[in-house]
């Protein structure tokens with residue numbers, strides 16, 4: 001079922017011009033009197049109150065940071081507090097028309113957005129729902145604390161709950177919204193539609209697109225707002241997120257029910273500065289940020305600049321833009337112009353801007369101006385507004401008293417329970433499906449052409465005489481991965497897969513061949529060449545409750561998705577206090593033949609990052625079992641696949657690769673060959689080189705090798721390896737990764753520490769050279785070869801009689817190459 005979109009040379013080569021439409025700038029011009037048709041006086045006063053709450057909350061933080069005191073309460077907060085004093089109208093205006101089903105994502109400067117969205121959600125929610133949320137969240141821990149001094153109605157209690165949860169999180173208390181593991185820059189609260197805020201600026205740019213994708217694919221109501229700073233318009237994830245969100249296929253190729261622009265609004269909170277860099281006139285060239293929308297798609301992203309100093313203007317814009325998104329005409333770009341009166345952080349001396357400029361913006365302060373308008377229009381009296389301000393001050397003080405009280409609002413006790421954070425790194429659950437609706441598929445699995453083709457294959461790689469079947473006849477490693485994936489597509493309706501050339505091409509290495517026939521577009525699609533957004537959108541999709549397989553075509557391209565793979569994918573489960581799951585299986589193909597930028601094994605870099613599970617199967621049986629386990633889990637798994645062995649048959653597992661479902665637990669190494677004289681531990685494709693070396697050691701010197709295939713890097717059970725080393729007293733560790741800093745070095749160090757008394761020789765790592773990967777014709781000089789294993793054994797572990805080594809594994813050579821950094 002390939003797509004057919006004919007590209008007509010005659011049409012494409014015609015001369016012409018692109019014309020752009022107008023982008024409105026600050027066009028809102030209604031008065032409060034006029035808006036009284038749309039909003040009750042109570043609504044208008046509430047808008048004022050919400051802005052005052054944010055202002056007071058941040059004033060309190062500013063005082064704590066600069067003077068160590070607020071209203072007589074002393075406190076020291078060494079952590080961050082990026083304040084948005086001045087920007088309140090843009091936050092409250094943004095949140096006003098959003099419902100609990102609408103999600104917001106943001107960045108380091110999000111206290112105001114959290115409070116605005118939370119207050120709006122509280123206003124809109126029925127009391128019994130609020131009670132349900134508060135009593136369900138961390139088993140009612142926060143509710144019990146705020147109830148104590150609680151006066152008034154459920155909604156008042158909910159406001160206290162919101163302020164408390166946010167502040168306790170900022171002050172790193174276990175009673176915060178994310179158990180104090182997120183803190184000021186990352187705090188969030190999903191029950192009110194407040195999704196993660198990111199200290200990596202622009203980080204929400206692609207994650208939020210994944211959330212919008214989740215809503216579309218799983219038919220969930222609501223839109224997604226990505227709140228991003230103006231200076232972050234320069235960030236890769238933002239551009240990639242915009243590219244991903246504006247793909248034509250949503251409007252052209254997806255099935256009717258799913259067709260249309262994604263429900264995502266990129267809202268730039270344009271305070272006109274980075275930290276000190278000025279975006280207009282200095283660090284960016286867009287002149288007016290809204291212009292960026294013009295180049296993205298014919299709809300110009302419905303871009304608009306709105307006056308973020310007027311809450312009513314922002315509300316009006318959000319109402320109109322939300323309607324556009326609900327009509328499936330997204331994405332939308334909004335340039336919400338505002339100004340940060342406070343410094344970037346409380347220690348900021350504002351050396352990059354003039355006093356006159358700050359004064360000028362203070363003179364049009366949105367809270368003062370809006371208050372005056374309310375009074376002039378007769379909506380509220382001066383004393384009524386004064387009373388709001390006083391009440392808010394009292395409330396803020398009360399909340400602070402609760403939060404800084406160590407007996408009620410304790411921190412995690414890592415002395416009593418040192419593993420508290422450790423336990424939060426992975427969720428380790430086994431979940432068959434994330435939804436019980438019928439999965440959308442195009443044909444019964446038994447009719448799939450690839451499935452039918454695989455049925456004819458030999459599931460064990462050798463015939464009865466021990467001779468290998470031909471590559472075509474043999475069930476290959478890529479078939480093992482395919483079987484696990486297609487099986488899950490028929491079990492879990494939330495499962496989607498995307499990456500470059502994933503659909504009609506069948507995946508760059510033919511793993512997905514047959515999936516195009518099985519799946520509609522919304523479950524399997526080609527992504528733009530945006531590795532960051534491929535990983536980032538997967539993170540956003542998973543944190544909303546779906547399972548996803550993003551793919552990075554070559555391991556070397558992981559660098560392009562560095563932030564998403566190193567900072568986002570591994571961290572959100574624990575940074576959320578475990579309220580989020582991250583069922584993402586990131587497939588990463590490790591190349592060969594294509595030289596320096598297409599052949600590196602970067603497994604050690606990934607394994608270094610806490611919060612990722614990392615596997616690297618080398619056989620069809622292991623590939624299927626590990627993929628099944630990864631897809632049944634709830635944790636992020638980086639699934640390495642070596643291009644050198646996609647076509648190997650199963651040579652180890654007796655009976656071949658089972659047709660039925662089975663899992664191989666992630667973290668369990670496998671003894672591929674038993675032996676007694678020397679242990680060789682490998683990860684990845686080197687297994688086959690090691691088997692050859694093992695045969696030669698046996699044939700020529702009668703040495704019996706125990707070959708262990710690590711299969712996983714993280715987690716890893718060392719026991720079978722230690723058992724083996726205790727028996728053999730010797731170990732070689734090999735993989736295709738450049739040896740310096742490789743995971744095999746980590747394993748060698750651990751084995752040394754844990755089996756020191758049993759070792760007859762030091763563990764020896766045989767990895768690739770610390771060079772660039774050369775052309776295919778020279779690869780034998782780069783990747784570990786059979787001889788290298790023998791050389792290492794001969795020179796470092798036990799002399800092999802009559803053996804003439806071809807490589808120098810001596811100590812001197814090791815010192816020399818290290819000195820040279822190669």
Ligand SMILES: Cc1ncc(C[n+]2csc(CCOP(=O)(O)OP(=O)(O)O)c2C)c(N)n1
Nearest residue numbers: 109199200201229230231232271273274275
């Ligand atoms: C990837 C990344 N680069 C740099 C920083 C340091 N940093 C923190 S805030 C900031 C300025 C961001 O400006 P903008 O996006 O306009 O947001 P604002 O601070 O104005 O709200 C910078 C450079 C960071 N946190 N993340």
Ligand SMILES: [Mg+2]
Nearest residue numbers: 229230271273
């Ligand atoms: Mg800014």
